[in-house]
Amino acid sequence: MGKTLIIAWREFIATIATKGFVLGIVLPPVLIAGVMVLMPRLMSKAAPKIEGEIVVIDRSGRVGERMKQSFTPEAIAASMAAAAVRQGAVPDGGAGLPPVDAASGVTMRLLDPGSDVDAERSKVLVATGGGKGGGADSRLAVVVIPADVVEAGAGAAGGGGTPAVVEVLHAPKLDFRWIEHINRAVGRAVVDTRLSEGGLDAAKIRGLMAPPMMQALAVTKEGDVRTNEATKLLLPGAFMLLLWISVFTAGQYLLTSTIEEKSSRVMEVILSAASPMQVLSGKIVGQAAVGMLILGSYAAAGLAGLVSYSMLGLIDPTNLVYLVVYFLIAFASIACLFAAVGSAVSDMREAQSLIGPLMIVVMIPMMLWFPILHNPNSVFAQVCSFVPPISPFIMVLRLAGSEPVPVWQIPASMIFGVVTVVVLAWAAAKIFRIGILMYGKPPDFRTLIKWVRMA
């Protein structure tokens, strides 16, 4: 065991203490985590603080005054908060939004109904900064309300006719949230006018018509969490991808280092101090640690992102345990195969010809991700859960999905995986023992099988 661990430690350090590993494997998840944690904090959750005025030319002379109600600082803040909640940028209740006075730099001015639109429009063009806050007199937008805005499109039967077109001529860089706010303000003023002129209490009706706010919540042990379809689909895929990346990156390192040790003849030196089984197991343990490091790095990045978006509750901690267990099974299986191939060949080119068919098989979970996820308990998915070496990948995909996996299949697949690993390790040890000091013509599959039977 001592020698195995010494070899494992060297293998681990030799792999991770390289610029290539740090830049290519460790840095990306760190950057991803950094971006995911910082982005929500860097992103503005409300419309940017701007100063300027929005002028309204109300040809109807009946709507403009009502619009002013939507341009008080409180009304602006409430509107922006509601929009942010709708967009999912902030939790319900608008927590994290800037204070109301942050939006108080925008004013609305009602112009004479006969004002010249072109003249006002030109003031928008010359406004400094194009709506980015060039000063309190900056012209952010001109709203032109046609004379028939109240009547057009408002048939007595509750609709009909062509609605009038209200033009919002805005500065090119005006934030879209402000444009939406203007649209809402005009719409609300027009509807309120229609209701009032129809002898109805607009405020009361709006109150009666207001739908409740809907909220879908996933029930988790950590509490109820807001969900969406994209997350439901991506999360299981992310789990499987995580497993796949860590297993095959570490597996590739194992293959490369085995070939390198063989071709540089250092293997015979090592074999003078340790048995082939100690060398093989040491290399596999060392690269398993590398794989765990990769798995841990990317998983930590993902978890940081979920924490940042207050979605950590979507992760079932049991799934993380399963991920580690299935990683060990998947890596041990792949590592046995890669180590056997690495010991039998002299360069990567020869290795590719032996590993190619295996790679096609292990690509199955990647190719059938969506069908399996949509129907995780289909016969196909269940059968794949017991086909080595893809079984761990399929199980992780199914377990992270929304449909519960039959409980018996979890221990059964693990036991099956362990048995597979034992068989592969037995065969790999035999191939390794013969192949590692064999040079010359690369063996084909028949030769490898012969080695397994003869050793």
Add this chain to the structure above:
Amino acid sequence: MGDAIDIRGVRKTFGSKVAVAGLDLVIPEGSLYAFIGPNGAGKTTTIRMIMSIIFPDAGELTVLGRRSAVESKDRIGYLPEERGLYRKMRVGGFLNFMGRLKGIDAGALDRAVREWLGRVGLGDVYGKKCEELSKGMQQKVQFISAVIHKPDLIILDEPFSGLDPVNRRLLRQLIEEEHAAGRTVIFSTHAMFEAEQLCDRVFMIHKGEKVLDDPLSTVWERYDPRTIVVEPAGHLSGVDLAPLQRLAGVERVDRGGTGIEVTVREGADQSEVLGEVARAVRAVKVELKRPSLEDIFIQLVGEDAEPADREAAGQGSGVGAGAERSVSVG
């Protein structure tokens, strides 16, 4: 003293090629044993079987009293024929790694590594990457990795290949020191003059079969010197060979590049013939030349030795490294 290695009827084949055929060999503890033979004779295969890197098809083998070298690897130091180091690893790191694999306590290991590096003149390469070293330096680093754990048995497969004369001498000295410390040392070489200079026992193998296995002193006794080398006082071309050819006990007289070689007839007294030769020609030196291991090898395998074998066996002989063991008689 027991036996360091005991090989009984060991056979190893690779496909249809018989690498080692029914080998019996006993190596006593404390001996300095040379495995000699041309390339492909079976030396490395035998050594790899001793090291349990490969396993015999038949026969039995014990190493340091155990059934397999795997059980006593920490007591064995091995320098393989194919040199290999982790190219990207630093020299100090590599030797520490090998030392730990050999069971040396981590506390004392680094000091031992530095001492050994200093001893072989590589005190300044501790922090260098292995790939930055010359081939000779790499070989010395590998030698250190083979002996750093003070093994009871040291096996060196072609230790002198690729070394310049200075480093060859250094390595010889180190091997002798290890032997003097009571360790059993086995080294293989296809350059037989190296074996003549160093070993006390010799094992000769050809095409997988043992052709000689004796103490060197016994070999010299068995293969009496039968060649007298004469360095004439004048020009070699001016020497008349006829008087020498007429001497009793002389079988053949040949004119060489720098002297005359007189072959003594089987059964004749070499000392008497030597005296007669000295009287027959005016010479600055007349000496009885011992047959080299190369000569013995050629004699043993006879017509079976292929030209490549002869070339390999004689590689480096007579290159100022003292290939000939001469008895100077004046």
